[in-house]
Amino acid sequence: MTQTKIAYPFEHLENGMQAEDLENFKDQVRSFVADPMLLEEQKRVAMMDAAYKTLPYPPVSGAALDTLGQGVICLLGEGPAPYHPRYVAPDYQKVLDEGSEFFNLQPATNLYEAVTNLLTLYNYSPTSGDPPYIGNLDLLLEPFVRDLPMEAARPVLKSFWTLIDRLHPDAFVHADIGPEATRTGEMLLDIDHEAGTITNLTLRYDPEKTPREFALKAVRNALQLSKPYFLNHPQHLADWGPDYIIASCYNIMWLRGGIFTLVRLNLAEAASHFDGNLDQLLNDELPRLAALQVEVMNSRIQHLVEEVGWFEHSIFVKEGLLDPEKFSAYAGVVGLNELVNEMMVRSGKPEAKYGHDKEANDVAVQIISRLKQELSKHPSTYCKGTGERVVFHAQVGISEDQGATPGCRLPAGTEPEIYTHLQATAPIQALVEGGVSDIFEFDQTARQNPEAVLDIINGAMKLGMRDISIGSNDSEFVRVSGYLVRRSDLENRQEEQLLRYGTAEIAREFFTAQPNTLHRRTRQV
Amino acid sequence: MAERVMGRINNILPQSFVDGPGNRSVIFLQGCQFNCLYCHNPYTINDCNACGICVESCPVGALSLDGNLVLWDEVKCVDCDTCIDVCPNSSSPKIRNQTPEATWEVIQNFTPFISGLTVTGGEPACQPEYLSDLLKLVKAQSNLTTCIETNGGVDSEVMESLLPNLDYVMVDLKAFDPEIHLALTGHENTKTLETIRQVAAVGKLHMVRTTIVPGYTDGESQIADIARFLVDLNPEIHFRLLRFRSHGTRGIAATWESPSDAVMDRLVETAKKAGLVNVDQSL
Numbered sequence: 001m002t003q004t005k006i007a008y009p010f011e012h013l014e015n016g017m018q019a020e021d022l023e024n025f026k027d028q029v030r031s032f033v034a035d036p037m038l039l040e041e042q043k044r045v046a047m048m049d050a051a052y053k054t055l056p057y058p059p060v061s062g063a064a065l066d067t068l069g070q071g072v073i074c075l076l077g078e079g080p081a082p083y084h085p086r087y088v089a090p091d092y093q094k095v096l097d098e099g100s101e102f103f104n105l106q107p108a109t110n111l112y113e114a115v116t117n118l119l120t121l122y123n124y125s126p127t128s129g130d131p132p133y134i135g136n137l138d139l140l141l142e143p144f145v146r147d148l149p150m151e152a153a154r155p156v157l158k159s160f161w162t163l164i165d166r167l168h169p170d171a172f173v174h175a176d177i178g179p180e181a182t183r184t185g186e187m188l189l190d191i192d193h194e195a196g197t198i199t200n201l202t203l204r205y206d207p208e209k210t211p212r213e214f215a216l217k218a219v220r221n222a223l224q225l226s227k228p229y230f231l232n233h234p235q236h237l238a239d240w241g242p243d244y245i246i247a248s249c250y251n252i253m254w255l256r257g258g259i260f261t262l263v264r265l266n267l268a269e270a271a272s273h274f275d276g277n278l279d280q281l282l283n284d285e286l287p288r289l290a291a292l293q294v295e296v297m298n299s300r301i302q303h304l305v306e307e308v309g310w311f312e313h314s315i316f317v318k319e320g321l322l323d324p325e326k327f328s329a330y331a332g333v334v335g336l337n338e339l340v341n342e343m344m345v346r347s348g349k350p351e352a353k354y355g356h357d358k359e360a361n362d363v364a365v366q367i368i369s370r371l372k373q374e375l376s377k378h379p380s381t382y383c384k385g386t387g388e389r390v391v392f393h394a395q396v397g398i399s400e401d402q403g404a405t406p407g408c409r410l411p412a413g414t415e416p417e418i419y420t421h422l423q424a425t426a427p428i429q430a431l432v433e434g435g436v437s438d439i440f441e442f443d444q445t446a447r448q449n450p451e452a453v454l455d456i457i458n459g460a461m462k463l464g465m466r467d468i469s470i471g472s473n474d475s476e477f478v479r480v481s482g483y484l485v486r487r488s489d490l491e492n493r494q495e496e497q498l499l500r501y502g503t504a505e506i507a508r509e510f511f512t513a514q515p516n517t518l519h520r521r522t523r524q525v
Numbered sequence: 526m527a528e529r530v531m532g533r534i535n536n537i538l539p540q541s542f543v544d545g546p547g548n549r550s551v552i553f554l555q556g557c558q559f560n561c562l563y564c565h566n567p568y569t570i571n572d573c574n575a576c577g578i579c580v581e582s583c584p585v586g587a588l589s590l591d592g593n594l595v596l597w598d599e600v601k602c603v604d605c606d607t608c609i610d611v612c613p614n615s616s617s618p619k620i621r622n623q624t625p626e627a628t629w630e631v632i633q634n635f636t637p638f639i640s641g642l643t644v645t646g647g648e649p650a651c652q653p654e655y656l657s658d659l660l661k662l663v664k665a666q667s668n669l670t671t672c673i674e675t676n677g678g679v680d681s682e683v684m685e686s687l688l689p690n691l692d693y694v695m696v697d698l699k700a701f702d703p704e705i706h707l708a709l710t711g712h713e714n715t716k717t718l719e720t721i722r723q724v725a726a727v728g729k730l731h732m733v734r735t736t737i738v739p740g741y742t743d744g745e746s747q748i749a750d751i752a753r754f755l756v757d758l759n760p761e762i763h764f765r766l767l768r769f770r771s772h773g774t775r776g777i778a779a780t781w782e783s784p785s786d787a788v789m790d791r792l793v794e795t796a797k798k799a800g801l802v803n804v805d806q807s808l
Contacts, residue, residue, distance in 0.1 A: 417540075418540065419540065445542050448542075448543075448808055449542040449543065449548075451546055452549075453542075453548075455638055455640050456540075456638055458637075459638030460638075463637060
């Protein structure tokens, strides 16, 4: 279960919890014990998290500590010294083909055994809780579904899909489908349309390979459920090769690999702690920050690999489900919008806004290109999956991000007309190979013309957009940043009801802190 | 070189989901032979007669009178639409005179995102030379599909000349009863019914639409008559009922009520009972 975001008054970056903080610590644990709004498992997670936060962070330089203190570099609630990777992408095909000695699973010979093997493995996800990647479900299950009549396969798939949501009620649990249509893929889309679960989903979309009817079914779902995402498959195939997967929200990584850590550079904060001009930003400040960002990442990765000995001890590695050679880490970026606009102010052009002005858009491309180039200069020994370099990722925000627009997006509510929006952001998306996405909400008219939505998606992909989320302004499901929440869960939380979904709580915090995020421009069509 | 025919263009919309299949750019031509009581863009009905009333009322001085022409300064214009509100002639001074080539140049900015182009109005067939040249050009230069939205009050020879370069035709049938049609539009519907037959016969009738106006077209027999007429041509013709809304209308229609959900639902059922397979209503 995803941890909720709580302030830990005893958390200390350099030295861990100090003796004088002991009472604070006890108070916090007491508050969890008696919290009527938490289920027992949520209490356990909160207490475990509190204990974990008493540890010090792996040592970094004074300059890195300063940027962490300023919030320019941010650890995204990962806590101090990591004891597991942030994301993993186990080779589920292997456990279907061969079973697993440790997990006491036999090779799957039918659909029932296949979903049993998968659900078992999900239960042991070696991450913070629920599995961030649950497989290319259509490809994994199609061999078992192919020869079954619909009436035999569908109830099993429906039960499987329901169990994923009920056992792992977390909107960062993510499945992939596509690019080709399969009976399994078709049924999963239909079941999702019917059941409406919170589980995240991406269609790897290839205008050449994905049959139009299948893509239109995905559009129909998206207008109701705000999922699946539409991921530019040809682009990712070109960048990564066939073995890439999507986990969590829109996070790209290798199959059998994982992401050790996601450390973020908050460009909006960077702007407020730097008073130079654009040249100085590009030539001095961004290189300095990129070096510090990789330093912080490396301190965490080294801790996990060398101190924790994660690869040596992981049962997933021993069973051959994960491969140390396929791992990497994300250098995240957030608040591009604010940095670009501030730089335009400093250039004497306060009217020129990112997304609306060509010169501002060019500055955005310069910033992102420069950052990417600088990040690639610094080795990260254990990122074997990506040439011992970290991977660039557009992170879309947490509730603390006051005044930082998610990732490389445009601020909700002030987006330009859709073609302009896509033309402005596509060159940026093209540069971010480790995951980036944008959200477009249409009015209900779109439901009568899903072909039109597909036209927009096709156009976006032609321009180089990597990943887009489509939704409808009256949908029960809202895409918060990268994950989904039910409107009813947001409302229930306002009324102080218990919730099964940890992510509903972080969504509520997010929207309370940044209510404008709920007011994306509705595309009147 | 022969002088190119110029189109009189009220507006170009980069994106629309309601004017034919897929996402389409839409060109609104100025001028319509009908004069519908509930016209939703009445400023597209007539050509400007240079009366000059709008010139006086423009708050930013974007309009000027030059002989028998009103000149429009697009840069000064703030799109407040005061000119349209004060026009006594159901027209607009904000009309672009454009060759088909110039229009095509604008549309090309949108081609990554669209399936096609829809020409509407006004009544697109009221500018047959420009329309025909534009459609030919689009077909020659692209894979876009072409569509017009017409009231159907068009000579069959004109429609015949347009059809080779059209993929889809959407016909608005204002009413089936000739008297009601006359009352609503000032014209008979003989040509419109003939247009529907003509276009259906070549398989290019994308949709027939009727606006449900209380007191005029909300009678079940009205809708059943249309449905039976269409069933005879092809039971699979897509028939969409549009709910009258007063937004954008002038005069008496601005005081009319919209039909209720119950009425809309019942009329959809009526059309289905008559044997039409594809009947729906606008959302």
